[in-house]
Amino acid sequence: MTTQTASGFTAVDSDLYTQAFRLLDPAPEPSTPAPAAPAPAAFVLAAPPVHRPGAVEKTLTDALDFLDTHGWAKHRLIHPEGARCSIGALRAAAGARNDAYRDAGNLLLDEARKQHGKGWESIPAWNDSHTGPQVRGVWEAAIQRAHHLNI
Template identity: 40%
Template sequence: MPQTHPAIDQTTPTTTAPTPPTELSLEERLAFINTAMTVKLDEAKVAYEVNTAHIDTEPVDLSDVVTGPVDTGPAPLPDLYPTPIAALLQRAHHRLLTGGWCKDVLVDEDGARCMLGAIRIEARGDSGLEAGAAAVLLDAIRRKFGDDVDSVPSFNDAHGSASAPLRMLDQAAGLADARGL
């Protein structure tokens, strides 16, 4: 008689397919996410405490830390033009850009200047240089706007913003340079 082996003769039990997991309700999912976030926040808290344990928490006196140069106002603009009247007109243009433009007065209460006021301050008392710059500026204005313009102050006061006066000072500086003035 043939020998039978007990393990071979036995039938293997059939395995049943695993049952799919049941879907969690909204409350169960929120509870799960809350638990996961709490764990992450606890880990972050521990990491923060470890990373900042060596930091000295004494207050810092900023007067000992913050130092810098004393503000002496805007740096003077180097003359781009080698001729004196062109350089004066360029400085007057820069003065209006940095100090402000005004109309109806040479200098307003805030320190802003009109075109002639900027020329006068930049001429530093040299009336000949001031007159030459005003003449070139008036010539540049008349080339662009016609001979109806009576004077530099009337042109300045006829505008509501600094754009045209600034543009004309810049063009006058180029004109003076081209003339060698």
């Protein structure tokens, strides 16, 4: 069986499509390559900034550590067994009556007045009139203030 197919199409010039596209876009611009993507930045995982305590915060922290290690005392600067009152611990931590010692003492007394009333004239008077937990709470608050003030 022979089947005849008549397409009815006329042969087309092969350049016809090329010419038609040139007419539609007479002057194609040369394609410029896309800019190269920048190399990804190397991610450096930096450690969080290390807090360096100021002289006042360090003195207060060292003094509280001294009280934790050697004990806290009332009514005497240094107990025969080594415990100290708050002012004795400050002196031990500072090593001398320097600016850090004075500023730490002022901050401690200021915090004592905030928590226990404005009538306290000195650290020894306040220290001797309160319990260990009350005294410790003032020390901790003073250290936090020094930390936030960055002193």
